[in-house]
Amino acid sequence: MYLPDFDYYAPDSVAEACSLLAEHGPKAKILAGGTDLLHKMKHGELAPEVVVSLNNLNALKEIRYEQGRGLIIGARATQNDLATSPVIQEKYRSISEAAHHMANNQIRHIGTVGGNIVNAVPSADLPPILMALGALIQLVGPTGKRTMLLEEFFLGVHQTRIQGDEILTEIIIPEQGFTGSTYIRFGLRRSGALAVASTAVSVTMDGEICRGLRIALGAAAPVPMRARAAEAVLLNRKITDELLEEAGVQAAQESRPRNSIRGSEEYRRDLIRVLTRRALKKAITEGHV
Amino acid sequence: MSLDERITPEQAATQVGTASGENKEYSVIGKSVGRIDGRAKVTGQAKYTGDLKFPGMLYGKILTSPHAHARILSIDTSEAEKLPGVKAVITHKDVPSLKYGISPARWDENIFCIDKVLFVGDKVAAVAAVDEETVYKALKLIKVEYEVLPAVLDPLKAMDEGQAQLHEDYPRNLNTEIHQSFGDVDKALAEAYHVRTDYFVGQRAYQSPIEPHSAISVWEDDKLTVYSSTQSPHYFQYYIARQFGLPMGKVRVLKTHIGGGFGGKLEPTGLEFAGAVLAKLTGRPVKMFYDRHEMFAHNRGRHRQYMKLSTGVDQNGKILGVHADFVMDGGAYTSLGVASAYYAGALLTILYDFDNYKFDMYRVYTNLPACGAQRGHGHPQPRFAFESHLDNIAKDLGIDPIELRLRNARKANTVTPNDFKVESCALTEAIEKARDISNWKQKRSHRPQGRGIGIGLGAFVSGAGYPIYRTNLPHASAVIKVNEDGSSATLYTGAVDIGQGSDTILCQMAAEAMGYSFAKMQIISADTEAAPHDFGAYASRQTLMSGWAVKEAGEEIKAQLLNTAAGIMGYAVEELDCRDERIFVKDQPEISKSFAEVAKEFFVTQGPLVGKGSYTPPKLGGKFKGAAVGTSPAYSFAAQVTEVEVDEETGEVKIVEAWDVHDCGKVINPALLHAQVHGAFYMGMGEAVWEEVKFDDQGRILNSNLAEYRLPTALDMPKFHSELVDSYEPNAPWGVKEVGEGATTPTMGSISNAIFDAIGVRISSLPMSYEKVWRALKEKRKQQTT
């Protein structure tokens, strides 16, 4: 349970960080809160020779609302920053709630949203709600920056589109006129348990008609996934309880959960049905919760 | 002290004039004084074994087997020895080959494996080096060549012909076989109005104390001192001395503060043996410890039991006879398992009054970590099974589960079919109170969808009637020494405070008996050299047994003081008493002298003011094989009601509220008592719904960490009520009984019955996980639609 030896850098600018990453290539790893990285290093799953800490990049901790651009969350914001940010609570309380219900308080104090995304595990709690809200992410590399939809970022377990010399700097949620959003996770105890299944939704309601929605599932496939068939069930339809159940069934069908010691495939699939229906109902009737 | 010196409940009642015999005028006991170690613990000053450092101290670790069952072909330690910083590497060649264990009937462990390894985690070699990091590196450099053998992982198949054998001396992997019969069960069942058979399965659970096991071994010439995180310095001292052929006086075992044990720190862990040898070889102190994974691998947690129960009742639900037919997965060694196996059946007779009882048990070896004693010892799983079984019967007969229990509840001054004598027993009152405070009747008749309420009863021994190995030593002893000027007194006892608070309550008892005050008490406990013998913290024994010794010691101090005071004050001894540090004339309390003044006078004229006491229980129990297990001077009783809410779509179980009512005799420290009940409920609740040690098909633990071995969190804890019924135990000092383990025995049953009430389906295996509940509900819906 000891860390292997490595060189440690704590650059003062994103540019410097990128050039360090470029210089050391695959031998280097970015360190944010370290709640995933250090665990893997202690268990011998990763042995980077160089660790580049983002700890001095305080600009990446910022959370703000920019007229025209939307809600901007710095990648180094911790889960507790998300949970307690007045800006997020006002705009999308659903993100604060999602952050507040993950992990445990100690982890929420140091684990960052950037780490939660780039780590790319199926059970991560923040990608589904951010995807449901149509989040974009900004990646900065030595030659410039690029922006992409978060839902296009994931390729597989621990696999993403990020390049070795790129840093995830911010998450942007453009203004889109949603009327409600929420995230429901199902864990095997009330705190400190990874999600066995989770569903995030956003909806744009026009009276009883659903004019727009996104459903994003966690722990339902190797990557956080959109449940597009389930979305199609509801789009431009008058919402009834039967229809919500149908969307749940559809989401369960299109999901691809796995068997693990935390839950069988069959169980997870049924949880996805229930969580999807409940999340939709909640976002439709209660707004951003 | 002989039995007849103790007061009967009637005498006690006349002495103080209350129904229970409780003396309302006690000045120290019966009060929630703050823990004697509270300040040190909350300020972080308290030192645990792992915090201790000695000059030149080395760090040691044990290399364990990666295979469930394999022959050791060779061990090459040369690379590890060459690593800079490594000071010693040892294998079976460097240690005594004498077999040990905690149960003398089955000594089946070696310090290091010689020919074969028997589970993933079995001990093969050990390293001492200048720091922990080097030790971990050195362990990787030890090369062990194995020939992998077929492994037995399924206890139900372990007894079959053709299965791999773990120990030559135990054919068909049968570690312990028990067949006990009392009365005539066959006849009782044949004549019963209704007979029901149910089958339940427990799980392997682990104690998960927050503090890992550790031991620091230090030699000075031919004397060995071991600082250990142990529940029993005495048994460690005994077994260490035996292994190394040392007189017990050359082995000193002591503990510092302990971060929980729950049964897992009662027997030698291997750390003290390996550490002693490494320390001897290097001439330096050696600190050995387990990390969290190693704790799970060493294990000694709760056995998984397979429990078949058949019960016959008459029309009114009166139990006529019970047959318990069990198998338990023992893992690779005996550990405390012989006792666990006997306890499993023995304590099934304690709560309900029936005459005909049969108990069959097979404890089998498997290539998994050994199981041992965990809070409640063998009792909690059979109790879960029996309480669930009883509710099934109640449903068959259309009788309310509480009514059924009241009809069968044991009464005071009765004897169980297996010869346990029960004197105090306020079980009926406890059930009635639990029923009333939980609003049972109202909740049973109007329950919202998904809600359910259930009851479970529990009981436990207040100390085992016999020690683990055969010896005629007293079970407990104590010495109290008053300081020269009377301004403080120190209690010396072998009793072990592992967090439950025994240091505090024993000081309260000492002060009460002396007529002194708690604030002036100090304690030196659990040190085989500085304190007199006591068997330690297990079988919920210390309040009653150590308490007797302390009471006797305190009374001896008081008697000596009164004697001296009589001379000074010019009154007869019988006319005087001492209380709250004042010696006074009973009829004229204003005539008094201070404790300190008289104590000083005593010292000046007669030397040290010392009192001593010891306790040996009377001969208890019947004559049949295994009759000793389950005997006790006194039994605690408890009734617990739990309300749950089940999410019928996801299977999620939320424990909403729980009510525990205990008959645990006179309470010495109410705050500590209720804390025990809270903690016990928490633990029982974890085993009911969340906790299970899981293995893959190679016998490797899948969840040896606190993320995947899911202990409940504070957020999972329900609103909890801990209440008492008036009770007085004649065989105990001041009428006390146990609470530590008994409080965990009703919980799984009460939660099981609450879930049954909520969903109408019985989950018959532990833990009653969300997925199992979900599956049961799915099955139920399927059956309803077809």
Ligand SMILES: Cc1cc2nc3c(=O)[nH]c(=O)nc-3n(C[C@H](O)[C@H](O)[C@H](O)COP(=O)(O)OP(=O)(O)OC[C@H]3O[C@@H](n4cnc5c(N)ncnc54)[C@H](O)[C@@H]3O)c2cc1C
């Ligand atoms: C006890 C415990 C409980 C947990 N519970 C949960 C839970 O309930 N839900 C959940 O989702 N997760 C949980 N986690 C996982 C983890 O805490 C979170 O995923 C956390 O958000 C990771 O953030 P971090 O800052 O600690 O990441 P780090 O460990 O620092 O990094 C994780 C990975 O992301 C990379 N990375 C980090 N930041 C950036 C960036 N800005 N740009 C590019 N790459 C980057 C790192 O190189 C590394 O590969 C838990 C972890 C622990 C130890």
